[in-house]
Amino acid sequence: MKNSTKSTLKSVLAMSVISVVCVAVLAFGNAFIPKYKPTLDLKTATMINELLPTGLDAQTAFDNGYFEMLELDEKKLADFNKNNRAEPNNKVLAVYKVVKGDYSGYTVVEAQGQGYSGNDPISLLTAFDEGAAVFDVKVKSQRENSPGTNGIFLDKNFDNFRKFIKGKTDVGASDIEATTGATSKYSIKGVANTVKISMQMAAALNENGGKL
Amino acid sequence: MWMTIFSIVISGLITNNIIFSQTLGICPFLGVSKKLDSAVGMGLAVTFVIVLSSVVCHYLYMLLELAELTYLQTIIFILIIAALVQLLDIVLKKASPSLYTSLGVYLALITTNCAVLGTANNVVAEGYGILETVVAGLSVGLGFTLALILMAGVREKTQRAVIPKPFQGFPIALIIAGIMAMAFSGFNGLFA
Amino acid sequence: MNGKTLRNAALGGILNNPVFVLVLGMCPTIAQSNSIINAFGLGCATAVVLVFSNIAISLLRKVIPDKVRLPAYIVIIATFVTIVQMVISGFLPELYASISSFIPLIVVNCIILGRAESFASKNSVLASAVDGLSMGIGFILSITLLGAIRQGLGAMGLSLFVQPAGGFIVLGFVMALFNCLMGIFKNRHKTLMEA
Numbered sequence: 001m002k003n004s005t006k007s008t009l010k011s012v013l014a015m016s017v018i019s020v021v022c023v024a025v026l027a028f029g030n031a032f033i034p035k036y037k038p039t040l041d042l043k044t045a046t047m048i049n050e051l052l053p054t055g056l057d058a059q060t061a062f063d064n065g066y067f068e069m070l071e072l073d074e075k076k077l078a079d080f081n082k083n084n085r086a087e088p089n090n091k092v093l094a095v096y097k098v099v100k101g102d103y104s105g106y107t108v109v110e111a112q113g114q115g116y117s118g119n120d121p122i123s124l125l126t127a128f129d130e131g132a133a134v135f136d137v138k139v140k141s142q143r144e145n146s147p148g149t150n151g152i153f154l155d156k157n158f159d160n161f162r163k164f165i166k167g168k169t170d171v172g173a174s175d176i177e178a179t180t181g182a183t184s185k186y187s188i189k190g191v192a193n194t195v196k197i198s199m200q201m202a203a204a205l206n207e208n209g210g211k212l
Numbered sequence: 213m214w215m216t217i218f219s220i221v222i223s224g225l226i227t228n229n230i231i232f233s234q235t236l237g238i239c240p241f242l243g244v245s246k247k248l249d250s251a252v253g254m255g256l257a258v259t260f261v262i263v264l265s266s267v268v269c270h271y272l273y274m275l276l277e278l279a280e281l282t283y284l285q286t287i288i289f290i291l292i293i294a295a296l297v298q299l300l301d302i303v304l305k306k307a308s309p310s311l312y313t314s315l316g317v318y319l320a321l322i323t324t325n326c327a328v329l330g331t332a333n334n335v336v337a338e339g340y341g342i343l344e345t346v347v348a349g350l351s352v353g354l355g356f357t358l359a360l361i362l363m364a365g366v367r368e369k370t371q372r373a374v375i376p377k378p379f380q381g382f383p384i385a386l387i388i389a390g391i392m393a394m395a396f397s398g399f400n401g402l403f404a
Numbered sequence: 405m406n407g408k409t410l411r412n413a414a415l416g417g418i419l420n421n422p423v424f425v426l427v428l429g430m431c432p433t434i435a436q437s438n439s440i441i442n443a444f445g446l447g448c449a450t451a452v453v454l455v456f457s458n459i460a461i462s463l464l465r466k467v468i469p470d471k472v473r474l475p476a477y478i479v480i481i482a483t484f485v486t487i488v489q490m491v492i493s494g495f496l497p498e499l500y501a502s503i504s505s506f507i508p509l510i511v512v513n514c515i516i517l518g519r520a521e522s523f524a525s526k527n528s529v530l531a532s533a534v535d536g537l538s539m540g541i542g543f544i545l546s547i548t549l550l551g552a553i554r555q556g557l558g559a560m561g562l563s564l565f566v567q568p569a570g571g572f573i574v575l576g577f578v579m580a581l582f583n584c585l586m587g588i589f590k591n592r593h594k595t596l597m598e599a
Contacts, residue, residue: 018479019479089501112501232568234568236431286511287479287482291478326431333509378580383580390570391569393569393572
């Protein structure tokens with residue numbers, strides 16, 4: 001009896017020590033491993049320059065500070081994503097602002113969506129005018145071979161989608177399906193969710209004067 | 213509300229089937245699908261653990277979020293699952309010794325069944341409420357059971373078929389599963 | 405240090421290939437082998453966890469009481485998995501976006517717990533590290549091979565092969581091929597196998 005109590009005690013003690021050490025390691029990791037933050041890099045600036053042409057080449061516009069990244073409160077952004085997402089991978093990643101040139105005051109929202117668990121997310125850059133209506137959309141990244149994504153990003157489909165979405169402030173998946181004529185249901189859902197959450201972000205920023 | 217519940221059920225059972233669409237829980241799927249009765253037993257045991265662990269993890273995650281300790285998610289969830297499986301082990305040993313012996317080693321393996329942890333993670337990520345969590349857990353578990361039963365039915369037949377030697381065992385089982393997954397993918401988009 | 409144990413550990417990744425022979429870790433193998441980059445990324449993450457957990461468990465093998473062996477292993481493995489998750493999400497956000505839901509599931513990858521239980525808990529730190537590395541490389545090679553086949557077939561327009569159904573089928577055929585080759589190899593090198 002005494003022996004078994006002793007061995008139980010030993011087990012509990014060993015388990016507690018291991019757990020405490022592991023939690024400490026994780027807390028240390030959480031505090032010191034840097035977290036990813038999207039930044040305004042040349043690649044993104046080039047895309048923004050194509051969406052909202054400054055008339056300069058991307059490098060010059062980038063160097064002369066034509067675009068800026070909006071500093072969003074991390075906690076508020078997380079809450080916004082949680083309240084507005086249509087599926088777990090659906091979220092706004094960053095917001096950029098054009099500060100010089102013809103399109104000064106326009107906003108570009110970088111967001112991602114998926115629509116179907118198991119697929120790679122699609123991320124889009126959506127440009128908005130000063131009234132938070134869509135000006136243009138561009139695919140930032142998309143894995144070519146993702147199941148279900150074949151079809152919608154054929155040039156014609158995407159061009160139809162761009163024409164359809166211009167000037168809109170709200171969007172539904174079925175509308176996109178009708179206009180693009182694409183056959184793949186899941187990617188449409190992903191694109192619709194992405195544009196939708198971008199629209200909500202643009203509207204929220206517009207209402208609160210550029211803050212969340 | 214009822215639409216959401218309905219779509220969760222259809223998604224868990226068929227369109228997003230844990231085996232054929234999410235490809236989680238393949239090890240027990242291949243291991244326990246040789247006989248029909250052990251397939252049913254295993255399926256129900258897994259369903260029980262999935263529902264219980266999803267509910268517990270749902271509440272624990274709320275606490276973790278409050279305390280801003282979400283990085284402990286993996287470690288806490290897996291410990292909860294291990295504890296629940298241990299509990300099931302004790303209960304089954306007393307309540308149904310015959311089922312206990314037929315499930316054998318696979319009972320302990322429910323801990324490392326990624327369907328359980330995968331569902332807990334999904335439920336938390338989707339931000340489901342408690343009712344949706346229970347329904348999601350139940351339908352994912354029953355979807356798993358359905359896959360196991362279908363597979364056992366086919367495999368009982370393949371035991372009498374002549375199969376080239378390199379394909380015997382797991383390879384043929386995987387190919388059968390692939391064909392079933394093709395059939396299941398036909399339901400995609402049925403209830404968007 | 406036993407030379408034979410070490411040699412067997414080093415060859416384990418091929419002769420006892422975790423995917424094709426031991427049939428472990430099926431879920432990530434099928435789910436994440438839809439492209440080379442996803443397959444390689446998840447393979448590497450798994451291998452890193454495998455090496456570190458093997459080392460840690462081997463170091464602690466005399467300290468951990470037998471009764472709480474499994475929960476202790478799980479906690480240790482989960483810690484490494486979370487660290488790997490933090491590192492990937494911090495430094496490789498694009499890869500993280502496509503494999504994020506499968507990283508936490510490395511905890512329940514039976515390869516890792518299987519090696520902890522059957523190898524690291526009984527062998528020295530060096531042998532366990534070698535075993536982890538060899539098994540890890542075996543896993544990376546297998547999952548990347550599947551990824552290459554599936555992405556290749558998918559690029560030819562056979563989109564079935566990048567879907568889960570294709571994963572099952574390709575894995576089934578590759579496993580059968582591996583069985584075939586191993587049969588021939590074992591016949592030719594009986595002495596090596598028996599050594």
